Amino acid sequence: MRKIVFLLLVIPTLVYAQDGIKPIIDVHLHGYTQQTYRPVPGAPESYDEFKAEIRKQFKKFNIVYAVKSGGQFDPDMEEIMLNAYESNNYPKIDTLELKKLISEDKIQVWGEFMPMFNGLTIADPKFTPYLKICEREGIPIALHTGRGPPNIYKRYPKYRLQLGDPILIESVLIDYPELKIYLMHAGIPFYENTLALMDQYPQVYCDLGAVLWVDQGLTPFHLKDFLIKAKEYGFIDRVMYGSDVMYWSYRIEQSIQKLESFEFLSEDDKRKIFYENAVRFFDLDQLQKK
Numbered sequence: 001m002r003k004i005v006f007l008l009l010v011i012p013t014l015v016y017a018q019d020g021i022k023p024i025i026d027v028h029l030h031g032y033t034q035q036t037y038r039p040v041p042g043a044p045e046s047y048d049e050f051k052a053e054i055r056k057q058f059k060k061f062n063i064v065y066a067v068k069s070g071g072q073f074d075p076d077m078e079e080i081m082l083n084a085y086e087s088n089n090y091p092k093i094d095t096l097e098l099k100k101l102i103s104e105d106k107i108q109v110w111g112e113f114m115p116m117f118n119g120l121t122i123a124d125p126k127f128t129p130y131l132k133i134c135e136r137e138g139i140p141i142a143l144h145t146g147r148g149p150p151n152i153y154k155r156y157p158k159y160r161l162q163l164g165d166p167i168l169i170e171s172v173l174i175d176y177p178e179l180k181i182y183l184m185h186a187g188i189p190f191y192e193n194t195l196a197l198m199d200q201y202p203q204v205y206c207d208l209g210a211v212l213w214v215d216q217g218l219t220p221f222h223l224k225d226f227l228i229k230a231k232e233y234g235f236i237d238r239v240m241y242g243s244d245v246m247y248w249s250y251r252i253e254q255s256i257q258k259l260e261s262f263e264f265l266s267e268d269d270k271r272k273i274f275y276e277n278a279v280r281f282f283d284l285d286q287l288q289k290k
Protein backbone atom coordinates (compact mmCIF):
# COMPACT_ATOMS: atom_id res chain seq x y z
CA MET A 1 0.00 0.00 0.00
CA ARG A 2 3.08 2.22 -0.13
CA LYS A 3 1.89 3.83 -3.37
CA ILE A 4 -1.31 5.09 -1.75
CA VAL A 5 0.50 6.64 1.19
CA PHE A 6 2.72 8.65 -1.09
CA LEU A 7 -0.07 9.85 -3.32
CA LEU A 8 -2.33 10.97 -0.56
CA LEU A 9 0.38 13.11 0.82
CA VAL A 10 0.66 14.83 -2.53
CA ILE A 11 -2.78 14.90 -4.08
CA PRO A 12 -4.95 16.82 -1.62
CA THR A 13 -2.52 19.74 -1.82
CA LEU A 14 -2.80 19.84 -5.59
CA VAL A 15 -6.50 19.49 -5.39
CA TYR A 16 -7.41 22.28 -3.05
CA ALA A 17 -5.09 24.55 -4.96
CA GLN A 18 -7.23 23.99 -8.06
CA ASP A 19 -9.53 27.03 -8.00
CA GLY A 20 -11.05 25.88 -4.76
CA ILE A 21 -12.88 23.01 -6.46
CA LYS A 22 -13.57 20.41 -3.84
CA PRO A 23 -12.13 16.94 -4.42
CA ILE A 24 -14.14 13.91 -5.47
CA ILE A 25 -13.43 10.20 -5.10
CA ASP A 26 -15.09 8.01 -7.73
CA VAL A 27 -15.51 4.55 -6.23
CA HIS A 28 -16.97 3.00 -9.38
CA LEU A 29 -15.00 3.34 -12.60
CA HIS A 30 -14.48 0.87 -15.44
CA GLY A 31 -11.29 0.77 -17.46
CA TYR A 32 -10.47 -0.97 -20.72
CA THR A 33 -7.46 -2.10 -22.69
CA GLN A 34 -6.70 -1.52 -26.35
CA GLN A 35 -8.19 -4.97 -26.95
CA THR A 36 -11.31 -4.67 -24.83
CA TYR A 37 -12.31 -1.09 -25.73
CA ARG A 38 -15.23 -0.82 -28.20
CA PRO A 39 -16.42 2.43 -29.78
CA VAL A 40 -20.06 1.80 -28.87
CA PRO A 41 -22.61 4.45 -29.90
CA GLY A 42 -21.94 7.77 -28.16
CA ALA A 43 -18.42 6.74 -27.08
CA PRO A 44 -15.09 8.10 -28.39
CA GLU A 45 -13.85 6.50 -31.63
CA SER A 46 -10.58 5.20 -30.24
CA TYR A 47 -9.19 3.90 -26.98
CA ASP A 48 -6.72 6.80 -26.79
CA GLU A 49 -9.51 9.33 -27.22
CA PHE A 50 -11.49 7.56 -24.52
CA LYS A 51 -8.58 7.81 -22.09
CA ALA A 52 -8.07 11.48 -22.95
CA GLU A 53 -11.76 12.21 -22.35
CA ILE A 54 -11.66 10.53 -18.94
CA ARG A 55 -8.56 12.51 -18.06
CA LYS A 56 -10.35 15.74 -19.00
CA GLN A 57 -13.31 14.90 -16.80
CA PHE A 58 -11.07 13.98 -13.88
CA LYS A 59 -9.34 17.33 -14.14
CA LYS A 60 -12.53 19.32 -14.62
CA PHE A 61 -14.20 17.82 -11.56
CA ASN A 62 -11.10 17.36 -9.44
CA ILE A 63 -11.40 13.59 -9.11
CA VAL A 64 -8.44 12.71 -6.93
CA TYR A 65 -8.98 9.01 -6.55
CA ALA A 66 -10.95 6.29 -8.28
CA VAL A 67 -11.61 2.60 -7.84
CA LYS A 68 -11.10 1.12 -11.27
CA SER A 69 -11.93 -2.35 -12.51
CA GLY A 70 -10.34 -3.61 -15.73
CA GLY A 71 -7.84 -2.01 -18.08
CA GLN A 72 -5.15 0.61 -17.62
CA PHE A 73 -4.97 4.37 -18.04
CA ASP A 74 -1.86 6.44 -18.67
CA PRO A 75 0.79 6.09 -15.94
CA ASP A 76 0.00 9.37 -14.20
CA MET A 77 -3.69 8.47 -14.07
CA GLU A 78 -2.89 4.98 -12.86
CA GLU A 79 -1.28 6.59 -9.85
CA ILE A 80 -4.65 7.73 -8.56
CA MET A 81 -6.40 4.40 -9.13
CA LEU A 82 -7.20 1.78 -6.57
CA ASN A 83 -7.10 -1.30 -8.75
CA ALA A 84 -9.99 -3.70 -8.49
CA TYR A 85 -10.10 -7.33 -9.53
CA GLU A 86 -13.21 -7.67 -11.71
CA SER A 87 -15.22 -10.89 -11.91
CA ASN A 88 -18.74 -11.77 -12.82
CA ASN A 89 -18.46 -15.46 -12.02
CA TYR A 90 -16.10 -17.59 -9.97
CA PRO A 91 -12.78 -15.78 -9.94
CA LYS A 92 -10.63 -16.88 -12.85
CA ILE A 93 -7.71 -17.13 -10.44
CA ASP A 94 -7.12 -19.53 -7.56
CA THR A 95 -6.67 -18.39 -3.99
CA LEU A 96 -2.87 -18.55 -4.21
CA GLU A 97 -2.93 -16.15 -7.12
CA LEU A 98 -5.32 -13.85 -5.31
CA LYS A 99 -3.01 -13.75 -2.29
CA LYS A 100 -0.08 -13.00 -4.58
CA LEU A 101 -1.90 -10.09 -6.28
CA ILE A 102 -2.73 -8.66 -2.86
CA SER A 103 0.76 -9.10 -1.43
CA GLU A 104 2.29 -7.45 -4.50
CA ASP A 105 -0.19 -4.58 -4.11
CA LYS A 106 -1.55 -5.16 -7.61
CA ILE A 107 -5.14 -5.09 -6.41
CA GLN A 108 -6.67 -3.13 -3.56
CA VAL A 109 -10.34 -4.00 -4.12
CA TRP A 110 -12.32 -6.99 -5.46
CA GLY A 111 -14.96 -5.70 -7.87
CA GLU A 112 -17.00 -5.03 -9.69
CA PHE A 113 -18.12 -8.44 -8.54
CA MET A 114 -21.27 -9.42 -10.42
CA PRO A 115 -22.38 -12.92 -9.41
CA MET A 116 -26.06 -12.20 -10.20
CA PHE A 117 -25.24 -12.15 -13.92
CA ASN A 118 -24.35 -15.81 -13.61
CA GLY A 119 -27.22 -16.91 -11.42
CA LEU A 120 -25.29 -16.66 -8.14
CA THR A 121 -25.00 -14.56 -5.03
CA ILE A 122 -21.89 -13.81 -3.02
CA ALA A 123 -23.22 -16.22 -0.39
CA ASP A 124 -22.50 -19.18 -2.70
CA PRO A 125 -20.16 -21.53 -0.76
CA LYS A 126 -17.69 -21.58 -3.64
CA PHE A 127 -16.70 -18.01 -2.81
CA THR A 128 -15.88 -18.88 0.81
CA PRO A 129 -12.06 -19.15 0.49
CA TYR A 130 -11.92 -15.84 -1.41
CA LEU A 131 -14.06 -14.03 1.13
CA LYS A 132 -11.84 -15.30 3.94
CA ILE A 133 -8.79 -13.88 2.20
CA CYS A 134 -10.48 -10.52 1.54
CA GLU A 135 -11.59 -10.27 5.16
CA ARG A 136 -8.16 -11.15 6.51
CA GLU A 137 -6.27 -8.88 4.13
CA GLY A 138 -8.66 -5.93 4.40
CA ILE A 139 -9.60 -6.03 0.71
CA PRO A 140 -13.00 -4.37 0.23
CA ILE A 141 -15.59 -6.05 -1.99
CA ALA A 142 -17.43 -3.89 -4.51
CA LEU A 143 -20.56 -5.95 -5.09
CA HIS A 144 -22.99 -5.29 -7.93
CA THR A 145 -26.48 -5.23 -6.43
CA GLY A 146 -29.87 -4.24 -7.78
CA ARG A 147 -30.48 -4.87 -11.43
CA GLY A 148 -28.97 -4.99 -14.88
CA PRO A 149 -30.10 -3.34 -18.13
CA PRO A 150 -33.50 -4.38 -19.60
CA ASN A 151 -33.42 -7.79 -21.29
CA ILE A 152 -29.92 -8.53 -20.03
CA TYR A 153 -30.97 -12.16 -19.49
CA LYS A 154 -30.71 -12.64 -23.26
CA ARG A 155 -26.97 -12.09 -22.94
CA TYR A 156 -26.60 -13.70 -19.52
CA PRO A 157 -29.17 -16.52 -19.46
CA LYS A 158 -28.61 -17.22 -15.76
CA TYR A 159 -29.23 -13.59 -14.76
CA ARG A 160 -32.15 -13.18 -12.39
CA LEU A 161 -33.38 -9.87 -11.04
CA GLN A 162 -34.19 -11.40 -7.65
CA LEU A 163 -30.49 -12.27 -7.13
CA GLY A 164 -29.73 -8.55 -6.97
CA ASP A 165 -31.63 -8.16 -3.70
CA PRO A 166 -29.02 -7.16 -1.11
CA ILE A 167 -30.84 -9.06 1.65
CA LEU A 168 -29.35 -12.22 0.10
CA ILE A 169 -25.90 -11.26 1.35
CA GLU A 170 -26.94 -11.33 5.01
CA SER A 171 -25.18 -14.62 5.86
CA VAL A 172 -21.92 -13.19 4.44
CA LEU A 173 -22.17 -10.19 6.78
CA ILE A 174 -22.57 -12.55 9.72
CA ASP A 175 -19.90 -15.06 8.68
CA TYR A 176 -17.31 -12.36 7.83
CA PRO A 177 -18.00 -9.50 10.21
CA GLU A 178 -14.73 -7.75 9.42
CA LEU A 179 -15.22 -7.94 5.66
CA LYS A 180 -15.48 -4.53 4.02
CA ILE A 181 -18.25 -4.49 1.48
CA TYR A 182 -20.12 -1.87 -0.49
CA LEU A 183 -23.36 -2.44 -2.33
CA MET A 184 -23.02 -0.93 -5.76
CA HIS A 185 -26.10 0.91 -7.07
CA ALA A 186 -27.45 0.87 -3.49
CA GLY A 187 -29.40 -2.27 -4.35
CA ILE A 188 -31.93 -0.23 -6.37
CA PRO A 189 -34.75 -1.29 -6.94
CA PHE A 190 -34.41 -3.25 -3.69
CA TYR A 191 -33.26 -0.20 -1.76
CA GLU A 192 -35.58 -0.78 1.19
CA ASN A 193 -33.52 -3.90 1.89
CA THR A 194 -30.30 -1.91 1.42
CA LEU A 195 -31.52 0.46 4.13
CA ALA A 196 -32.56 -2.47 6.33
CA LEU A 197 -29.07 -3.97 5.98
CA MET A 198 -27.41 -0.63 6.69
CA ASP A 199 -29.54 -0.36 9.81
CA GLN A 200 -28.76 -3.86 11.04
CA TYR A 201 -25.11 -4.10 9.94
CA PRO A 202 -23.12 -0.93 10.48
CA GLN A 203 -20.27 -2.20 8.28
CA VAL A 204 -22.43 -1.96 5.14
CA TYR A 205 -21.68 0.93 2.77
CA CYS A 206 -23.12 1.54 -0.68
CA ASP A 207 -22.35 3.45 -3.85
CA LEU A 208 -24.69 5.01 -6.39
CA GLY A 209 -23.04 4.35 -9.75
CA ALA A 210 -25.25 4.06 -12.81
CA VAL A 211 -28.42 4.91 -10.90
CA LEU A 212 -27.20 8.52 -11.03
CA TRP A 213 -27.56 8.60 -14.80
CA VAL A 214 -30.11 5.95 -15.75
CA ASP A 215 -33.05 8.17 -16.69
CA GLN A 216 -35.74 5.67 -17.59
CA GLY A 217 -38.21 3.50 -15.71
CA LEU A 218 -38.26 3.27 -11.94
CA THR A 219 -34.62 4.08 -11.26
CA PRO A 220 -34.73 7.93 -11.02
CA PHE A 221 -37.65 7.71 -8.58
CA HIS A 222 -35.97 5.04 -6.52
CA LEU A 223 -32.70 6.97 -6.39
CA LYS A 224 -34.41 10.05 -4.99
CA ASP A 225 -36.43 8.05 -2.50
CA PHE A 226 -33.36 6.10 -1.40
CA LEU A 227 -31.35 9.28 -0.74
CA ILE A 228 -34.22 10.97 1.10
CA LYS A 229 -34.58 7.94 3.35
CA ALA A 230 -30.84 7.44 3.80
CA LYS A 231 -30.70 11.02 5.05
CA GLU A 232 -33.76 10.67 7.28
CA TYR A 233 -32.43 7.47 8.83
CA GLY A 234 -28.96 8.89 9.36
CA PHE A 235 -27.11 6.71 6.83
CA ILE A 236 -25.65 9.41 4.58
CA ASP A 237 -22.29 8.67 6.23
CA ARG A 238 -22.20 5.36 4.35
CA VAL A 239 -23.25 6.40 0.84
CA MET A 240 -20.47 6.97 -1.72
CA TYR A 241 -20.32 8.59 -5.13
CA GLY A 242 -19.44 6.46 -8.15
CA SER A 243 -19.80 7.47 -11.78
CA ASP A 244 -19.98 3.90 -13.14
CA VAL A 245 -18.32 5.25 -16.25
CA MET A 246 -18.08 2.63 -18.90
CA TYR A 247 -17.49 3.84 -22.46
CA TRP A 248 -19.08 7.25 -22.02
CA SER A 249 -16.93 9.77 -20.18
CA TYR A 250 -19.75 12.35 -20.05
CA ARG A 251 -21.44 10.13 -17.48
CA ILE A 252 -19.04 11.67 -14.94
CA GLU A 253 -20.47 15.13 -15.49
CA GLN A 254 -24.02 13.81 -15.65
CA SER A 255 -23.73 11.86 -12.42
CA ILE A 256 -22.09 14.72 -10.52
CA GLN A 257 -24.77 17.16 -11.69
CA LYS A 258 -27.51 14.75 -10.71
CA LEU A 259 -26.21 14.41 -7.17
CA GLU A 260 -25.67 18.16 -6.93
CA SER A 261 -29.28 18.75 -8.03
CA PHE A 262 -30.86 17.18 -4.93
CA GLU A 263 -31.83 20.15 -2.80
CA PHE A 264 -32.80 17.99 0.16
CA LEU A 265 -29.10 17.10 0.55
CA SER A 266 -27.04 19.72 2.35
CA GLU A 267 -23.58 20.76 1.19
CA ASP A 268 -22.29 18.73 4.09
CA ASP A 269 -24.18 15.62 2.94
CA LYS A 270 -22.81 16.04 -0.57
CA ARG A 271 -19.23 16.40 0.70
CA LYS A 272 -19.65 13.15 2.58
CA ILE A 273 -20.99 11.32 -0.47
CA PHE A 274 -18.47 12.78 -2.92
CA TYR A 275 -15.39 12.39 -0.74
CA GLU A 276 -15.36 11.91 3.00
CA ASN A 277 -17.15 8.56 3.22
CA ALA A 278 -14.77 7.01 0.69
CA VAL A 279 -11.74 8.26 2.62
CA ARG A 280 -13.04 6.46 5.69
CA PHE A 281 -14.19 3.30 3.90
CA PHE A 282 -10.90 2.77 2.06
CA ASP A 283 -8.85 3.82 5.09
CA LEU A 284 -7.19 6.54 3.05
CA ASP A 285 -7.09 8.79 6.08
CA GLN A 286 -5.27 6.22 8.17
CA LEU A 287 -2.74 5.59 5.43
CA GLN A 288 -2.10 9.29 5.09
CA LYS A 289 -1.16 9.56 8.75
CA LYS A 290 1.36 6.70 8.66
Ligand SMILES: [Zn+2]
Nearest residue numbers: 028112209244
Ligand atom coordinates in the same frame (compact mmCIF):
# COMPACT_ATOMS: atom_id res chain seq x y z
ZN1 LIG B 1 -20.21 -0.79 -12.77
